[in-house]
Amino acid sequence: MEHTETQQHPIGVYLKVWILLFVLSTCSYLVDYFQFQGLVRWSLIVIFMLLKAGFIVAIFMHVYWERMTLITAILTPPVVLLVLIGFMTSEAGYTFGTRVDHFGQPEKAQRIHVKDVLGEEGH
Numbered sequence: 222m223e224h225t226e227t228q229q230h231p232i233g234v235y236l237k238v239w240i241l242l243f244v245l246s247t248c249s250y251l252v253d254y255f256q257f258q259g260l261v262r263w264s265l266i267v268i269f270m271l272l273k274a275g276f277i278v279a280i281f282m283h284v285y286w287e288r289m290t291l292i293t294a295i296l297t298p299p300v301v302l303l304v305l306i307g308f309m310t311s312e313a314g315y316t317f318g319t320r321v322d323h324f325g326q327p328e329k330a331q332r333i334h335v336k337d338v339l340g341e342e343g344h
Contacts, residue, residue, distance in 0.1 A: 230286075238280045245273050 249269040252262055279285040284292055 230283075234280065238276050242273055242276060245269050245276075249273075 246269075249266060252265045252269075257265060284295065
């Protein structure tokens with residue numbers, strides 16, 4: 222019987238990434254603590270979320286040590302979806318702008334709830 226060697230990753234790598242994830246989570250909570258609002262808030266939250274997910278997938282799921290073809294096969298579909306979501310977002314902004322230009326924007330427009338239209342019994 223031949224003895225096959227298995228490659229062990231040093232525990233230090235996992236500890237460093239764990240500490241980095243802790244720091245990124247702290248930064249994510251600081252976004253709320255410092256009361257960032259609007260696009261800055263959501264951009265920071267999404268950036269921290271993607272960084273944490275990337276480190277978890279790369280290190281703890283061992284994707285970092287895989288062949289490039291497998292990495293490409295795993296990461297290509299989510300990247301394509303993100304690009305398509307970006308296209309849809311820009312198209313939504315264009316569509317909204319066109320509607321405002323064509324129909325105008327009422328000065329006293331108010332949001333209404335479904336129950337305002339259908340009454341209390343409407344579902």
